[in-house]
Amino acid sequence: MADYDYDLFTIGAGSGGVRASRVSAAHGAKVAIAEEFRVGGTCVIRGCVPKKMLVYGAHFAEDLEDCQKFGWEIGDAKFDWIKLRDNVLADVDRLEGAYTDTLESHEVDIFKERARITGDHEITLESGKTVTAKHILIATGAHPRMPECQGADLAISSNDAFHLDELPKKIIIAGGGYIANEFAGIFNEFGTKVTIVNRGDQILRGYDESVRDRLLQISMTKGIQFRFNTVFEYIKECPDGGYFVKLSDCEEEHVDLVMFAVGRVPNTKDLGLDSVGVELGDNGEVKVDEFSKTNVDYIYAVGDVTDRVQLTPIAIREGQAFADSVFGDREPYAVDHGCIPSAVFSHPPIASVGMTEGEAKNTLGGVKVYQSDFRPMKNVLAGRNERSLFKMVCDAADDRIVGIHMIAPEAPEMMQAAAIAVKAGLTKADFDATTAIHPTMAEELVLMR
Template identity: 85%
Template sequence: MSETSSDFDYDLFTIGAGSGGVRASRVASAHGAKVAIAEEHRVGGTCVIRGCVPKKMLVYGAHFAEDLEDCRRFGWEIEGKRFDWKTLRDNVLDDVTRLEGAYTNTLENHDVEIFKQRATITGPNEITLGDGTKVTAKHILIATGAHPRMPECQGAEHAISSNEAFHLDELPKKIIIAGGGYIANEFAGIFNELGCDVHVVNRGDRLLRSYDEGVRDRLLQISTMKGIKFRFNTTFEYIKPCDDGGFFVKLSDCDEEKADLVMFAVGRIPNTKGLGLEAAGVELGDNGEVKVDRFSKTNVDHIYAVGDVTDRVQLTPVAIREGQAFADTLFGGGDPVAVDHSCIPSAVFSHPPIAAVGMTEGEAKNKLGSVKVYLSDFRPMKNVLAGRNERSLIKMICDASNDKIVGIHMIAPDAPEMMQAAAIAVKAGLTKADFDATTAIHPTMAEELVLMK
């Protein structure tokens, strides 16, 4: 005889209260399931507590440095301006606390029971909480996210990750940031705008490998112009504390130097250690990720996983969609729902920001053979009047055989805001002719999308 929901304490037990886990839990509960969730840190997960949300607030705060400089050409004089890091830091952390409360209220309002402690799988359908309490669940969802990778070099323990960047007591005069991905470039921009001497060190030979070459080259050019120093094809040999504060840092291609802070932003590792997954028979990948099918199900019938812990696409909106699809599939009573992981738009909140959707020019040529590329390389109107020599780039990639737009890539002020709407068109399979037939909104940067020849 098969087990029914009444044989268990819960229909669903979720481990991890980040974006994916919270969405899955509240939707499952709305469908009538009895749901509990465990979180050993803070409700909200990486995005809300130590990721996208506080990072974007720091980006806003940092961008005032340029706005205050540019405003003089627009007739504004601001006397005695000064920046106080602790004011920005504390206001950001206060808002994080507010959001943590909002996420907690969402769960409680949907009758999801919250356990603020660690949970591990200790048997078939069995979870043991940090205080030793054992509970059972018909279905278990792993939504534990990921954590920053810290490389192995002598003295690596003296470096910080992005997690600690939000809590600094003071800004460093000089910071060395290791990494070439979006986190490294975003924090390089933030620290640079706030007056730090920023050095970005990358073991490879390029930034933002997954982004279009033209866009990432433009970011490197602009970032260098803003004073950020880049070093490629180099690795850390050691980090040693100095007696008078700061650190001696030795890189493979140069002499020892001194820095006030070293930050590693070299990728993220799924949080699967110590969860009891191996003992439960759950298959893990080479990076420790939980392996799942298109419906987020593991090789163990009652165990599922969503979000960064699966290492499919490590983006908050993707985790939310996976959580929603999981809950609808298991508890919604309709047909199974799978998330489409193709054509996902993304952004890098650098200075200026990057946004992209679809294939890069290189990917499109490899896959389609014949492509048409349209470019708009321009100086935004605001930059012209401000006297800021900073050009934007918008690139459209089309399949030459049918005019279909297969990729859009841009680096420009507010590029992510423009891209959200443009991504709908690319996802829907619209053509260059569809864009050409759309009247421009003038004067805007976004009008370049419908005016490219």
């Protein structure tokens, strides 16, 4: 290793890159990391962390309404978007500092500039400095996909939503995935008139049909409009402010803002990967094996840039496994990408783990499905008719639980523990034998029939 400047050079200081660099350094490696934007990556700077803070802020809209049935008198409540925005961005600054401190405390050299691979084991920084490394890790993440239509450059992405100077009165959000539905719920609770436009015929493809249909019903009840099988024809600036938008299924309309949330593209452009022959996939993703190694023996990749599973906890696990396997005193190991729990922080949120009912039928043949469709106690007293749904999918052959899906307040908090049970291969009988905690929504997990 003395022949190189570093044992490891990581390009990208997001969740996966930071974890891999920190752990590699803890194993004794000499490590450097380069980040052209901000330390922390998508999740910390412009993704799940600040978005969850906006979700918390949005929940107060309903809480302030519901609390009156619980005896509270609030008076004239007002919402200040700028105050929330600035507080969220300030906390993002704090988190960036914490991530930076973590790297520095492990003696990782940080280069706050763009880096490219320019030769065998060679990295050139934007400043012109050239270094060498025995191992190179690509952890550059992904960026929002911006579709092609006339005026597409006038739309914002989810990255821009955290920096708005004012809330739009009317917004069109393109997309049917979790980002589109999450921001639709956020803007709607803040008083914006929201329309989701989807070129397909369903939202949240990949989630169980029952829970996604329930979210659609609830979202429409809350006032969010949906247009399916629809595409943009053009977006034009309006001289008086806002934009004229023409969709394929309706007349031109005026909106204050258009946001695209139609997927994410791996950040592999101009990294110099072609100069050393790293193989890329059809979406520009870095192709890797189960140990996150590319076809070039000393180059690895983790996280969204591989387009395997674009979730922060997966990037962290992949970064940990890489560091332990390459620099740790143990046998190499791979991350299990099966049975991954996930959540959509919509209003109300969705949480899921394992197979959907349709996937289970196609894979296993015989399945048993158990459900609980109920109105949470808080909603009953508040006079809110919104109903929650829990669903359990079991293999008919051995009673093993192969999937749990729910839409309910705090569903992601409940799902974390339930996911352990599914991962461990527990059965419906194991749940039935567990005493319920009453009164809770979570007790429905052991009471489903």
